[in-house]
Amino acid sequence: MSSEYRIHGIELSPYSVKVRSYFRYKGIPHRWIPRSLDVGGEYQKYSKLPLVPLVVTPENEGIQDSTPIIERVEASHPEPSIHPADPVTKFISALLEEFGDEWGNKWMFHYRWAREADILSAAGRIARSMMPAVDEAQLANGIAMVRERMVPRVSFVGSNSVTAPQIEDSFRDTLAILEPHLATRNYLFGNRPAFADFAMWGQLYNAWTDPTPGAIINATTPNTLAWIHRMLWPRIEGDFEPWSSLAPTLTPLLQRQVGRLFMPWTVANAAAIAKGSDEFSVELGGRTWTQKPQKYHAKSLIALREKYQAVGDKGALDSILDATGCLAGLRG
Template identity: 60%
Template sequence: MADKVRARMVERLWYVGSNEINAPQIEQGFAEMLDLLERHLSVRPYLFGHRPAYGDFGLWGQLYELWTDPTAGALIEGRAPHVLAWIHRMLWPRAEGEFELWPELSLTLMPILTRQVGALFMPWTLANEQALAGQRDVFSVQLGDFTWTQKPQKYHARSLAMLRGKYAFLHDRSRLDVVLEEIGCLAGLQPRPT
C-alpha cells in the first residue's frame, strides 16, 4: 500500500508544480513568506488581529503540514518563532479580542499581499486559467526573476471563478478596489468574457 501511495504522490509532483525547474522558486518563496509572516505575527496573535478569521484557517492548514515535514519544519522552528506560535495557537483557536483596523494591519499585511499574492499567485492563477482555456498540457509564466512551469490545474481555475463571484457579489467595493489595485489583483478579479 505504501508503494502505491508513494507512486501516486511522486507522479503528482510535476502536476502541482514541484519540479527541478521550480525548486529554487518554491524554496525562495517559502523563506520570503516565512519572513513576511513572522514580522506580521510578531505584533498580533492572528492574521487580522486578536481573533481568528477565514484567512487564518486557510493559511494554517498549509503551514501546519509544512511544519510536520522535517526540512520545512526545521526552517519554521529556526527562522520564525511567531509563525510557530501561531501554528500552535491555531490548534485551539479562540477569540482574544477584536479584529484590527486596516491602517494598523496594512503596515505588515500589505507586503505579504503585494509580494506573495499580487506578484506571484495572481499571475500564476491567470496563466493557469489561460492554459486550461487553451487546452494546453503545460504552461509557463514569468514570476519575478523566474519562469514557473507546470501542468494546469482545474481546481485553481474553479477557485479563481469563485473569487470573482465573491468579488462581484460585493455592493460597495470602493475601499477594497484601492487595496486590490495596489497589490496587483484588481484586473484579475474582473469578469472574463465567455
C-alpha cells in the first residue's frame, strides 16, 4: 500500500494551501492535485461536500475541512509537533487557529471580491486553474461565470457596505500587530510553526496574491512578508517560546482583534443560529456589525469551547483570556 496522501485543492483556497503547508512541514509523503474540471474522478468519489481541500489517505479514505484534516493527521504523525508543550501557549495557538480560519477569512474574501482589480485578478486565476486547456472564448466565459458566482458571495462572510471599513481596518491592524511580533522570531510562537501559523498564514498568503491587500503587505510589513514566504515551506529553526516572551507583542492581537472583535462576533453568530434568525447585529469595537448567520462557525465555536474545557489547570490561561476579553465567549 502506498504511504502517499493526495491533497485535492487550489492555490487560491486558503484552506487548501494551509493543509499543503502542514504536510510539507511534517515531511509526510503527499501529492498536490490541482482541483480542475478535467481531474474529477477521485475527487468526485471521495468528497462529501463540493469543497476543497479534500485529502485522500493512503487507506483511500476521504477527509474534508482543513482543521479536522490537520488534527487527524497530527494524531498519527505527532512529530514534529505543531503544539507547544505548555498548556497555556497550546490553547492560545488553537484560539488563533480558529481566529485565522473564521475571522481572517473575512479579510481575504472581502478584499478578493470588493474591487475591480482584485475581481479581475482572482476570477482570471480561478478560471485558468479550473479550465487549463480551453480557448480564449471559453476562458472568457469561465471568468465571467466565476465573477458572477463569487462577487455576491461576499455577504456570506459578512462583507457589505457597512462592514467593509471594519474588515479593512481589522486587516490593517492585524498586520500592524504582527509586524513587530515577527521581527524577532520566524513564526508566531517562536522558531518553529504552530497550529495557529497554518491557519493565519493561509488567509494572509492568499490575500498577498491579490492586488490590493498584496500591495499593503508589500509596502508596509516586510517581516510579515518574510513569514508569508517562509510558511510556503516551513521548517524547525528553533523551539517554541514561553508565553512570557510572546506576550508583549502577541497580547495586542488577542486584545484588539480576538477579544474585541472575533469572540463577540462568533458568540452572536451562534446565538442567531440557535434562535433561527435570518440576520443578526452585534457591537464590535464600538461599531455595529450586521450579517446573515453562518452555520459552520457555530459548530467551530463548539469545538473551540471543547478545547478550552479540556485544559486542566486553567488559572494562568484564564488570567490571560479574561484580560484580553476572550474568556466569557469560551465559557459559553
